[in-house]
Amino acid sequence: MLENDKLFTSIIINFMKKRKVWFLTILFTPILMISLITGSSHSLKAASSLGKDTLTMITSPDYPPYEFYNTEKGDRQIVGFDVDIAKTVAQELGFQLKIVESDFNGLIPALQTNRADFAMAGMTPTPERKKNIDFSIIYYQAKDTIVAPKNSNLKQPQDLALKKVGVQLGTIQEENAKKIAQKVTGIQLKQLNKVAEIIQEIKSGRIDAAIVEDAVAKGFVQANPELAFNVIPSEKASGSAIAFPKGSSFVEPFNKVLQQMKDKGELEKLATKWFSQTTSTTTVSSSPSKGGLNLDFSRIIPDIPFILKGIPLTLLFTLLSVFLGLIWGTVLSLCKITGIKPLVWLANAYTSVFRGTPLLLQLALVYYATPQLTGYNISALEAGVLTFTLNSGAYMSETIRGGIQAVDKGQAEAAMSMGVPYSLMMWDIILPQALKNILPALVNETIGLLKDSALVSTIGVVEILRSAQIVGANKYIYFEPLLFAGLIYYLLVMGMTKSASVLENRLKQSE
Numbered sequence: 015m016l017e018n019d020k021l022f023t024s025i026i027i028n029f030m031k032k033r034k035v036w037f038l039t040i041l042f043t044p045i046l047m048i049s050l051i052t053g054s055s056h057s058l059k060a061a062s063s064l065g066k067d068t069l070t071m072i073t074s075p076d077y078p079p080y081e082f083y084n085t086e087k088g089d090r091q092i093v094g095f096d097v098d099i100a101k102t103v104a105q106e107l108g109f110q111l112k113i114v115e116s117d118f119n120g121l122i123p124a125l126q127t128n129r130a131d132f133a134m135a136g137m138t139p140t141p142e143r144k145k146n147i148d149f150s151i152i153y154y155q156a157k158d159t160i161v162a163p164k165n166s167n168l169k170q171p172q173d174l175a176l177k178k179v180g181v182q183l184g185t186i187q188e189e190n191a192k193k194i195a196q197k198v199t200g201i202q203l204k205q206l207n208k209v210a211e212i213i214q215e216i217k218s219g220r221i222d223a224a225i226v227e228d229a230v231a232k233g234f235v236q237a238n239p240e241l242a243f244n245v246i247p248s249e250k251a252s253g254s255a256i257a258f259p260k261g262s263s264f265v266e267p268f269n270k271v272l273q274q275m276k277d278k279g280e281l282e283k284l285a286t287k288w289f290s291q292t293t294s295t296t297t298v299s300s301s302p303s304k305g306g307l308n309l310d311f312s313r314i315i316p317d318i319p320f321i322l323k324g325i326p327l328t329l330l331f332t333l334l335s336v337f338l339g340l341i342w343g344t345v346l347s348l349c350k351i352t353g354i355k356p357l358v359w360l361a362n363a364y365t366s367v368f369r370g371t372p373l374l375l376q377l378a379l380v381y382y383a384t385p386q387l388t389g390y391n392i393s394a395l396e397a398g399v400l401t402f403t404l405n406s407g408a409y410m411s412e413t414i415r416g417g418i419q420a421v422d423k424g425q426a427e428a429a430m431s432m433g434v435p436y437s438l439m440m441w442d443i444i445l446p447q448a449l450k451n452i453l454p455a456l457v458n459e460t461i462g463l464l465k466d467s468a469l470v471s472t473i474g475v476v477e478i479l480r481s482a483q484i485v486g487a488n489k490y491i492y493f494e495p496l497l498f499a500g501l502i503y504y505l506l507v508m509g510m511t512k513s514a515s516v517l518e519n520r521l522k523q524s525e
């Protein structure tokens with residue numbers, strides 16, 4: 015972390031001191047950083063691989079034992095029943111397998127935009143889904159259950175009258191809950207992104223029960239002895255199948271291999287391996303929670319390296335966005351002060367749009383719409399950097415404009431009267447001083463971006479927050495990893511503030 019701060023400091027100092035070097039720095043730093051990023055985000059890029067030797071699978075690894083992160087070794091492996099099947103199929107068909115992730119409700123959009131060749135996430139074929147994607151044959155049957163506190167006696171659908179019921183967004187459990195709600199009065203649904211969040215909501219009493227698939231419910235209940243689950247009897251079994259983009263040529267070959275695996279009993283074997291053991295690879299907490307906040311950080315100690323691995327990504331993301339945002343903001347602010355009407359108008363309109371809409375919305379738009387609009391399969395990390403650059407450029411343009419206008423007018427006049435051309439005057443005299451003026455504002459912007467970087471977890475970048483959530487989902491706990499992530503963010507911000515004040519002092523001395 016200190017290394018990165020030093021890098022940042024020296025970049026800024028270079029900016030200030032060797033103005034002539036600006037040009038080269040501006041040109042090469044992004045190139046360098048992007049190559050760094052693409053190196054580190056290898057696993058994040060979901061390229062459709064038709065005609066290649068690698069198949070990309072997308073999944074929602076919040077679903078032990080189907081798919082979840084094995085955080086124990088800190089090596090960010092997604093494992094589980096589905097993953098084993100995918101590996102076998104890929105191998106049989108002579109492909110390498112690459113796994114990328116998203117929230118469950120992002121899987122179908124990802125297939126539709128060809129971000130992946132197939133999705134496996136314990137997904138059930140429904141008529142509605144079949145309109146948008148194709149499915150393989152069913153490879154496993156599951157049943158829905160009601161999960162609730164042991165003493166609550168919520169066991170049957172009719173018990174749920176007037177209760178708050180949690181479901182995972184976009185799943186058939188959500189649909190089933192809606193169906194139940196048509197018959198049983200007063201059910202209030204709460205849709206959440208991840209199963210672990212739903213379990214946490216039950217434990218904290220904000221919802222009364224949840225509808226969760228049996229194998230998954232079993233794991234969570236074993237880890238949280240105060241909960242119980244009951245199979246919904248009227249419910250017919252719902253199968254899991256592999257999902258493909260509509261019209262995919264992979265459906266047939268996949269089906270063949272799946273059928274083979276069924277016939278040879280290999281599916282059975284995998285099912286026993288994953289569904290009969292005590293939940294996942296994780297050891298379940300022995301101490302039942304007695305209600306209240308009984309924190310036990312020892313439970314996440316083995317996973318700390320996993321969470322820490324999110325730091326470089328968060329920092330890289332933040333610094334890159336600040337840097338590119340600064341350049342883009344400078345361009346915009348120059349447009350604003352040119353006095354050339356169309357330029358001023360455009361820059362102002364741009365700023366108002368990007369400041370007037372939520373960052374999260376911009377992020378989702380860039381991530382999901384770019385492949386459709388441009389045909390370029392933008393990775394989650396690239397989408398994040400692009401959105402944050404566009405957004406922070408809008409904010410920074412205003413700051414920089416203020417900084418430029420605060421530079422003493424006499425300087426510009428003096429330069430012009432000496433015949434210094436406008437561009438040279440801006441580049442060599444005005445901008446460096448403006449940058450110095452706005453340094454504190456820039457630091458604020460950087461801190462803001464650092465914290466907002468947590469938003470990219472929503473599109474599947476495994477940065478600090480996402481890593482913490484993964485650990486939480488894995489260990490079936492929620493507070494400890496989040497508190498730990500909070501501590502990391504706080505320390506990073508403190509470090510940044512500290513190095514900024516060092517930088518400011520140094521600049522003052524150099525005056």
Ligand code: ARG
Nearest residue numbers: 074077135136137138185186
């Ligand atoms: N079987 C359910 C469905 O198809 C839930 C699957 C959820 N999967 C997950 N990885 N979270 O809707």
